[in-house]
Amino acid sequence: MLLKTKQLSKSFGGLKAMNKVDFELPKNEIRGIIGPNGSGKSTFFNLVSGIYDTDPGSYIEFDGHDITNAPAHKIAEYGLSRTFQLLRLYQDMTVLNNVMSGYHTRIPYRFFDAVVGRKKIWDQEKIIKEEMMDLLSFVGLADYAELNASELSGGQRRLLVLARAIAMKPKLLMLDEPAAGLSPVNVDNLMKIIMQLKDKYGLTLIIIEHILKVVMDTCNTVTVFDHGQKIAEGSPQQVKDDNAVIEAYLGKKMNDEEMRKALAV
Amino acid sequence: MDKFKQIIADYPFIAFIIAFGILALLPPFVLTDVYQSHLASLIFVNIIVAAGLNIVKGYCGQVTVGHVGLFAVGSYTAGTLFLYMGMGFWVTLPIAIIVTAFFGVAMGIPSFRLEGPYLALATLGGGEAIRLFIENGNFFRSTFGISDIPAPSLFGYNFDTPDRYYFISMTIMIIAVYFSFSILRSGVGRAFMSIREDPICAAAAGINVKKYKILAFILSAMFAGAAGAVYAHLPPGYIHPNNYTVIEMVTFLAMVVLGGLGHIWGGIIGAIVITIVYDLTRPLYKYQLLIFGLTIIFTILFMPKGIGGFIDRYFITKRFKAKTGAEKNVT
Ligand SMILES: Nc1ncnc2c1ncn2[C@@H]1O[C@H](COP(=O)(O)OP(=O)(O)OP(=O)(O)O)[C@@H](O)[C@H]1O
Ligand SMILES: [Mg+2]
Numbered sequence: 023m024l025l026k027t028k029q030l031s032k033s034f035g036g037l038k039a040m041n042k043v044d045f046e047l048p049k050n051e052i053r054g055i056i057g058p059n060g061s062g063k064s065t066f067f068n069l070v071s072g073i074y075d076t077d078p079g080s081y082i083e084f085d086g087h088d089i090t091n092a093p094a095h096k097i098a099e100y101g102l103s104r105t106f107q108l109l110r111l112y113q114d115m116t117v118l119n120n121v122m123s124g125y126h127t128r129i130p131y132r133f134f135d136a137v138v139g140r141k142k143i144w145d146q147e148k149i150i151k152e153e154m155m156d157l158l159s160f161v162g163l164a165d166y167a168e169l170n171a172s173e174l175s176g177g178q179r180r181l182l183v184l185a186r187a188i189a190m191k192p193k194l195l196m197l198d199e200p201a202a203g204l205s206p207v208n209v210d211n212l213m214k215i216i217m218q219l220k221d222k223y224g225l226t227l228i229i230i231e232h233i234l235k236v237v238m239d240t241c242n243t244v245t246v247f248d249h250g251q252k253i254a255e256g257s258p259q260q261v262k263d264d265n266a267v268i269e270a271y272l273g274k275k276m277n278d279e280e281m282r283k284a285l286a287v
Numbered sequence: 288m289d290k291f292k293q294i295i296a297d298y299p300f301i302a303f304i305i306a307f308g309i310l311a312l313l314p315p316f317v318l319t320d321v322y323q324s325h326l327a328s329l330i331f332v333n334i335i336v337a338a339g340l341n342i343v344k345g346y347c348g349q350v351t352v353g354h355v356g357l358f359a360v361g362s363y364t365a366g367t368l369f370l371y372m373g374m375g376f377w378v379t380l381p382i383a384i385i386v387t388a389f390f391g392v393a394m395g396i397p398s399f400r401l402e403g404p405y406l407a408l409a410t411l412g413g414g415e416a417i418r419l420f421i422e423n424g425n426f427f428r429s430t431f432g433i434s435d436i437p438a439p440s441l442f443g444y445n446f447d448t449p450d451r452y453y454f455i456s457m458t459i460m461i462i463a464v465y466f467s468f469s470i471l472r473s474g475v476g477r478a479f480m481s482i483r484e485d486p487i488c489a490a491a492a493g494i495n496v497k498k499y500k501i502l503a504f505i506l507s508a509m510f511a512g513a514a515g516a517v518y519a520h521l522p523p524g525y526i527h528p529n530n531y532t533v534i535e536m537v538t539f540l541a542m543v544v545l546g547g548l549g550h551i552w553g554g555i556i557g558a559i560v561i562t563i564v565y566d567l568t569r570p571l572y573k574y575q576l577l578i579f580g581l582t583i584i585f586t587i588l589f590m591p592k593g594i595g596g597f598i599d600r601y602f603i604t605k606r607f608k609a610k611t612g613a614e615k616n617v618t
Contacts, residue, residue, distance in 0.1 A: 071491055098493030106491075112484035114549070122474075123481045127493035129474040133502075139299055139469030147473065148296075165610050168603045190493060 024049045024194055024226050025070065025102075028081040032069055032250075039065040041250040047194075052220070052227045054241030054258070056234070058270060062250040063230045064107050067196050071104045072097040085193055099127050103192035105183045107199050107230075113172040117163055120171050120182055121154045124189030154189060161185045161215055177208050181215070188219055195220075196228045201236055209233060213240060238262070246270070299472075303465045310457050314450060324449035325521070330562045331460035332518045337542040337554030338467040339510025344540075345549040346476055347503035348483025349398050350407040353414025354539055357394065357508045359531035360387045361515020363421055366433040366526050369519075376439030376455075376520045383516035384509050390417070391508020395501045414536065422528040429528055436524030449522055456517050463510055464555060470506065471551050479503055480549065534576050538565060541579040544586050547593030556594050 025047040032040040040062045047053055055063050068074040070082055072094035082090045089097050103124075112120050129150070135143050158164045161181040166174060171182060180200060187195060200216065201209040213236055220227055231237050237244055237258060244261040246254040248270040254261050261267055295302050318324040336358055343349050364386045365379035374382075397409040421427045438447040439455060446452045470476060478499045481489035486496050519526050538561060546557025561579070568575055590597050607613070 073487060073491065093495070094487075094490035095493050095495045098491060104491055106488065110485045110488035112481055112488070115480050115484055119477055119480065123477045123489075123494075124492055126474060126478060126481075131473075133475060136473035136475045137466060137470055139465065141298060143469070143473055144297055144299065150474075165607070169607060186492070 023047060023083070024085055025228075026081075026083040027070065030066070030069060030080045030082065031077040032065055032074060032080075033077060038250045040069060043247075043250075043252050045245065045252065047226065047228065049193075049226050050224070051243060052229065052241050054237035054244040055228060055230045055247065056232070056237055056244060056261075057247035061247040061270075063247055064198055065250070066247070067104055067198055067228075067230070070097075071102060071196065098190065101190075101193035102196070103187045103190050103194070104196040105187050105198055105200060107202070109179055109183050111171045111179055111183060111186075113170065115171060116168055117158065117171055117174065117182060118151070118154060118167040121157055121185045121189050122150060124186040125150055125154065127190050157185050157189060160219070177204055177212075180204065180212060184212075184216065184219070188223060188225075191223060192225065194226045194228070196230075198230045199232060200229065201231060201233055209236065216240075299468065300465060303461055307458070307461050310461070311454065314453060318450055318453060321449050324453050326562070326566055327453050328449065328456040328517075328521050329566075330559055331456040332514045332521070333539070333542060333558040333562045334460050334555050335463045335510050335514035335517065336539055337546065337558040338464055339507035339514070339554075340539055341543045341546075341548070341550075341554035342467060342471065342479065342510070343395075343503040343507035345543055345547070345553055346471060346479035346483065347500060348479075348549075349395070349500060349503060350403060351394065351410040351504075351507075352407045352536060352540075353394055353410035353412070353417070354507070354511060355531050355533070355536040356414030356417035357387050357390055357511035358515045358518070358535070358539075359417055359421060359528075360390045361512035362519040362526045362531070363427060363433075363515075364512070365516040365519040366436055367427065369436050370428070370433055375437060376516070379520070380459075380513065380516045383519075384512040387508045387512025387515065388505050391505045391511075392501060394508065395504025398500050398504065399497055411533075415533075418528060418531050421531070427528075432525055432527030433519075434523070434525045436519050436526070438520055438522050438524065447522055452520075452522055456521065459513060459517055463513060467510070467554075468551060475499075475502075483549070537576055537579050537583070541582045543593075544583045545593055547595030547597075548591075550593060550595030550599070552595045553593055560594070 023046050025045070027043055027045040030040055030043040030045065031038070043066065055066065057063050065074065069076050072089065072092055075091050076082065080090060084097065084100055084102055087100050089100065112123065115123070131143050131146055155164060155167065158167055161184060163178060163181055163185065166178065171179065174182060184200060201212050204212060217240065219225065229237070229241065241258060243255065244258050245252060246261055246267050253270055254264045254267045314324070318327060340354050343351055361383040364383040368374040368379045368382060394410055394413050398406055401409055422429045438445065438452055440446060446455050478489070478494045481492065481494055482496055482499055490496050542557035542561045543554050544557070545560060546555065547553035565575065568578060586593060
């Protein structure tokens with residue numbers, strides 16, 4: 023298993039945002055996570071990536087390392103990368119510097135070499151820059167490399183956070199609503215790019231997504247959260263037909279017509 | 288020309304050797320009197336301080352209003368080492384840098400928990416504490432200041448007049464700027480910027496936020512320490528607590544803000560402009576704090592990225608237009 027959690031819990035005051043979740047993810051899988059607003063999807067990401075501390079009794083393992091309450095930067099060093107629901111772009115940095123900063127864990131030279139400005143730094147910086155420009159071309163942002171991230175459109179920003187998260191060549195990439203707010207055409211385009219990047223870099227993916235069509239079309243397995251608990255898990259088809267899911271997530275059992283509409287979003 | 292550019296890109300220190308050569312040839316033309324030479328050294332001292340301040344404030348985004356205290360630590364380490372142990376510049380300089388680095392750690396630790404105005408208050412407290420400490424002990428000759436701190440000599444040559452000391456301050460400035468460029472253009476500079484923009488995202492990207500924050504404080508303190516020592520030994524070699532007040536702090540801040548916060552040339556441009564303006568407005572000393580305070584406010588309002596950012600903007604827009612035909616990425 024690439025990622026494994028046991029009894030993963032987190033409370034905020036009295037609220038159990040994550041309640042004893044056992045989760046396993048094998049390599050190379052594309053996992054979807056769905057659930058109503060406030061069901062704990064983003065909290066799950068924040069716990070796994072070390073942004074939040076877990077409650078006592080929780081256990082998280084990533085790629086053979088016990089990462090329970092490890093600092094976020096350590097977890098990233100093990101090869102876990104993520105995006106944020108609110109993007110957290112580096113607004114006042116150039117597009118190129120945004121992706122290059124994602125390369126941090128792979129930088130081969132030492133701090134001291136950087137201070138004294140040895141030639142090998144500039145050689146390596148040149149290589150990093152070329153590789154990151156290729157990545158930008160791949161997502162279609164090469165022309166914007168010198169602009170500030172704040173100057174990009176909504177769709178371009180989503181591509182940029184994706185590129186920045188991939189720059190570290192992660193083993194596991196966790197995307198928090200990557201397509202939120204995009205038009206249907208752009209959603210398709212983004213998903214196509216994500217799938218190409220998955221193949222190119224051999225990624226394992228977890229995608230939180232509200233757009234059901236995306237989840238149904240791309241994920242191998244879907245995990246459903248509600249009130250901080252895992253209420254279902256299985257293939258998209260299984261999950262769609264699960265009574266508990268239908269109740270919690272879709273509100274009521276849908277007839278075929280309604281289901282078609284929901285999936286066409 | 289392209290080949291030349293390539294060489295500079297591969298070996299940036301060549302650019303600094305050239306800069307050194309040019310600055311070394313200047314004195315006969317521009318430093319026509321003692322006062323001009325003295326002013327030139329002041330500019331260099333301020334460039335060192337501002338380049339360091341730009342690391343912690345401009346790049347790493349950590350508000351610090353105590354930097355002048357670190358500058359004072361550099362000066363007073365040099366001054367007291369001379370006073371009590373008779374040490375000369377070549378010994379006091381490295382010791383001042385090391386001692387100030389430790390003060391930088393102390394100044395930086397609050398940044399683990401505090402941000403923005405709260406961090407500003409904490410560092411202001413730190414800077415003022417240092418000044419009050421210096422001001423209230425006879426150990427530091429607070430009333431009359433420490434005087435006759437000797438200029439260095441090298442191979443029997445004495446740099447004891449302003450036009451000679453020019454070469455000392457200029458050389459150290461070039462070295463300091465070289466270090467700042469190397470640091471800021473590498474992954475270390477990017478890590479600093481990421482922390483400024485979003486520490487949570489930076490951590491998730493593998494950056495050890497505490498480590499880099501404290502590193503930024505230490506580095507900028509070392510610059511301040513070096514500048515302080517160079518300033519202390521500047522002929523006639525006189526330091527007094529009055530030279531390390533909040534007015535000087537505002538002046539340093541005005542330098543980085545005007546030059547361009549987080550711009551690699553920011554501190555340097557700002558230090559040159561502000562030192563000259565500061566000197567020209569000396570007769571209006573009552574209003575200097577006001578002038579530099581307003582400079583900061585107006586720059587932030589109308590030119591948030593300072594002179595450096597303003598110039599960059601022009602070229603970036605031009606290149607973007609050439610590439611895409613669009614005036615701007617209008618969204
Ligand atoms: N830092 C925090 N402090 C307090 N409460 C929090 C915090 N983070 C999350 N919560 C609470 O935990 C619950 C789960 O939030 P979470 O963001 O994980 O939901 P989500 O499934 O991602 O929802 P959405 O679909 O709206 O993004 C919510 O009730 C939220 O208010
Ligand atoms: Mg969420």
